[in-house]
Structures are given as C-alpha cells and as structure tokens.
Amino acid sequence: ITGFKDSELSDILGNQPLIETIAGYLDHLTVDAIITPSDESLLIRETIEDSTFHLLGRLTSNRGRVEYLDQTFDVDYVYADFDETSVMPVLEGRAQTYGLDSLNRSVPVYLTIYELDTENKTRYRQGRFDKITYVLESDNSVSPEATLQLLGYGAGDTGAKAEQLLTRTAL
16 A cells, blocks of 8 residues: 555554555556447647646446456456546446355455545545555455455465465564
8 A cells, every 4th residue: 555654554444454464465466457448538638758748538447357365356347537637547446256155155255446544534435546455345244354264265274375465464
C-alpha cells in the first residue's frame, strides 16, 4: 500500500495484522484484463515535456484473470477513469474465485479494490491507482482468516505465496 502508515491501516481494517500484511503484498498481484471496446476513444492530451500530459476517458473490462496468492480470480468488472487532475486513473473493480466452506460447498470469494480513508476510518470501492489496496472478502466468512480458509489456506496447508505471507505476518 502506498501512502498509509501501518497504524492507519490498523484503524481502517480493524487492527488485524493479517489484513495489513495482505494489503502490503500488493506487488504479488498480476492482472490480465481484456479491455471492452468503447464508442469513445481514450484521449491523450498535452505533452510529457512540460508535465501537462494526461489521459482522458474510461477503460472498462468484464473479462480477464487476476493472479493473487496462488489463486486465479476471474474479473467481474474493472473501470479505469482518466481525467486531467492526475496521471493516475481512478479504479473500481472486483474479481471472483470460489472456495470451499466447512460443508465442502463452493462459495464465492472476492478480491475487491478499495481506497482507504484514514481520517474517517472508512473504505471506498474506488480510488486513485496510487492509493488503492485489494481486499479478500466473502459473504460466507466473518474474518480475513476465515476467508483465507475458504481458499484452502490453513495452518498446515499453505501455498508458496501464502506461506511467505504468513511468515511475514509472524515477524
């Protein structure tokens, strides 16, 4: 996560070290989204030389894959809105995979884009690219640990990236 102190993340995400570590694991996320054709083109304005360069318009996708924690998520939707106020787009999106609950039923698990507001201790489902984080969540779990268990990450059964994640949490 960029732009947040660990203590600020704790306030927003409920003081859960595991979630803080997941949020800090952003560099291990790969997105391969297929851009949906649009009637309006993405416009390029001004020049790089005088620092006035910016894009204008919207890119959308509802197809593609996201790789995160040894899991493959299918893109539900992603919006990238470009405006003249920043080179960084405003992103909104969510990807989905399936895990197994305690009754061995298939349940959806989401990887959702959020921007964290440390002042109000809230999170928004969209934000500037340089201020977003990705949160694992499910309607079938009450905690981040329970969501990871839906994906098969338990105390004795971890994938390579999840093992690194849990090791980093213990430090």
